[in-house]
Amino acid sequence: VETIVGIFEQATIRDAIAYERKRGGQAFFVHNRVADLEEIAALVKKLVPDARVGIAHGQLTASKIEKVMSDFIEGEFDVLVCTTIVESGLDIPNANTIIINQAHNYGLSDLHQMRGRVGRSNRKAFCYLFAPHESVLSRDARKRLRAIEEFSDLGSGMHIALKDLDIRGAGDLLGAEQSGFINEVGFEMYQKILEEAVNELKDEEFPELFSEQRKEKKGEQKFVEDTQVETDLNIYIPESYLPIVSERLNFYNRIAYSNGEEELRQISRELIDRFGPIPAQVLGLFDTVRIRQKGRSLGFEKVVLKGTTLRLYFPSNKESAYYSSSHFPILLSWVQANAQRGRFKESPKYLSLVIQDIDGIKAVYLQLREFEEYINAMAPKNDN
Numbered sequence: 487v488e489t490i491v492g493i494f495e496q497a498t499i500r501d502a503i504a505y506e507r508k509r510g511g512q513a514f515f516v517h518n519r520v521a522d523l524e525e526i527a528a529l530v531k532k533l534v535p536d537a538r539v540g541i542a543h544g545q546l547t548a549s550k551i552e553k554v555m556s557d558f559i560e561g562e563f564d565v566l567v568c569t570t571i572v573e574s575g576l577d578i579p580n581a582n583t584i585i586i587n588q589a590h591n592y593g594l595s596d597l598h599q600m601r602g603r604v605g606r607s608n609r610k611a612f613c614y615l616f617a618p619h620e621s622v623l624s625r626d627a628r629k630r631l632r633a634i635e636e637f638s639d640l641g642s643g644m645h646i647a648l649k650d651l652d653i654r655g656a657g658d659l660l661g662a663e664q665s666g667f668i669n670e671v672g673f674e675m676y677q678k679i680l681e682e683a684v685n686e687l688k689d690e691e692f693p694e695l696f697s698e699q700r701k702e703k704k705g706e707q708k709f710v711e712d713t714q715v716e717t718d719l720n721i722y723i724p725e726s727y728l729p730i731v732s733e734r735l736n737f738y739n740r741i742a743y744s745n746g747e748e749e750l751r752q753i754s755r756e757l758i759d760r761f762g763p764i765p766a767q768v769l770g771l772f773d774t775v776r777i778r779q780k781g782r783s784l785g786f787e788k789v790v791l792k793g794t795t796l797r798l799y800f801p802s803n804k805e806s807a808y809y810s811s812s813h814f815p816i817l818l819s820w821v822q823a824n825a826q827r828g829r830f831k832e833s834p835k836y837l838s839l840v841i842q843d844i845d846g847i848k849a850v851y852l853q854l855r856e857f858e859e860y861i862n863a864m865a866p867k868n869d870n
Contacts, residue, residue: 487605487613489635491589494616499585500533502614506583507537507564511609513583515567516600518591520545520759526587527567534565542568544728545762569760571730573599579607589615589634590627597634682711709808710801713781717791719847721770728761741775750775773847780854784861785813787836789850796844796853800837816864817857 492498499515506513517526520543527539540563542554551571558566559578566572566581573596584604589597597615605611615635620628728734737757744750750772757764764772781789781798785808788799801808808814821828821839828841844850 487601487611489601489613489615491615491617491631491635493619494587496529496533498614499530502583502585502612503530503534503537503565506612507534509609510580511583512558512561512563512578512581513565513585514572514581514600514603515565515585515587516570516572517567517587518569518760520569523567523569530565530567537564539563539565539567542566542571544569544571544760548729570596570600572603576603577606578603582607582609582611583614584612585614585616587616589631590617590623592630594630594633597630601634685711709785709806709811709813710782710787713778713786714788715774715778715781715790716788717774717847718793719770719791720767721774721847722767723771724765724767727765727768741771744775746779747776770847773851776851777847777854780851780858784854784857785811789854791844791847791850794842794844796841796850797831798839798841800839802836812865813861816861819864820857820860 503513515526515530517523523541523543527541530537530539540554540558542551542558546554554563554566555576557563558581561580570592582604584600586592586597586600592600601613604613615631617623617627617631623631723734723737725734728737737753740753741750744753754764754772757768777789785801785806786798787801788797790797790799800814817839821830827843828839831838831840841853844853
């Protein structure tokens with residue numbers, strides 16, 4: 487497959503599709519934004535008036551997608567304008583040109599997978615990767631495009647995988663072979679244990695080396711490393727909404743490790759654009775992440791919603807800086823002022839705040855926001 491990297495040019499699109507049609511072949515045009523597909527299809531028709539153009543994306547029903555793909559396989563269309571739903575599972579020997587727009591936004595493995603849709607016959611195949619000029623691309627994006635252009639021969643997948651590993655980094659914990667208890671507790675828990683051990687070493691063994699970092703942390707008032715959220719509600723990404731397993735796992739990971747509200751909104755917009763209106767279960771997933779982030783900033787170790795009862799667990803370490811901060815006495819005052827809504831409950835291990843009549847995961851988030859606003863309003867002006 488001959489791979490050509492360049493900027494978006496109408497002349498290149500026209501010549502590539504015209505050449506493929508001239509030899510009786512078909513072409514893919516990949517653009518991963520559903521809202522723009524009609525515009526892209528219109529552009530292709532304008533550039534190559536005789537071309538028959540079909541459109542396929544994840545927001546179509548399964549039957550419509552099947553119909554479009556069947557028509558394309560049978561030669562009813564010359565060009566298929568589509569999203570990355572064509573990334574795998576297609577074997578169309580007559581399609582030997584693929585144009586991938588905004589190629590700098592894709593990972594190296596994604597580009598390799600999409601390029602693999604062509605070159606499945608004895609004809610020479612072409613892959614056009616459109617991206618902005620190198621001068622405005624990130625360093626990693628430039629490396630990815632150079633790698634996919636360089637390794638275009640049959641059997642180059644291993645070279646691409648190694649290059650991808652070099653670009654993204656192998657990490658210290660995700661080697662091909664693992665031993666010890668990481669297999670028993672899972673990587674996320676192992677990572678958490680490791681982080682706690684590293685922080686302990688920083689504080690106790692090498693305090694002078696990390697004095698500035700400790701000052702910054704103190705200024706942030708980070709009372710807990712993370713907040714655990716438990717609920718009996720159905721919070722997940724339905725298979726009917728996002729049928730491709732790898733895509734679901736990718737969005738689970740992106741949502742879970744998002745950094746703030748703006749990133750969550752960006753993911754939400756992407757889901758709507760690619761797959762349509764977001765189901766209630768997925769909205770609940772977004773709110774769960776918001777609760778985790780808000781709970782961490784407020785100093786709650788665990789947030790539990792069972793039925794309509796909300797339990798907020800304070801730090802289990804009785805020596806925690808949380809109890810000497812302004813947060814704790816301010817919440818005490820909130821409970822005194824709202825005795826009909828909340829009460830404290832103490833056990834040998836935990837102190838918790840119990841609130842009744844919390845209807846759903848959104849209500850949990852709104853309650854935490856109420857606490858945040860109350861603390862901000864009541865906190866001393868010089869308190870961080």
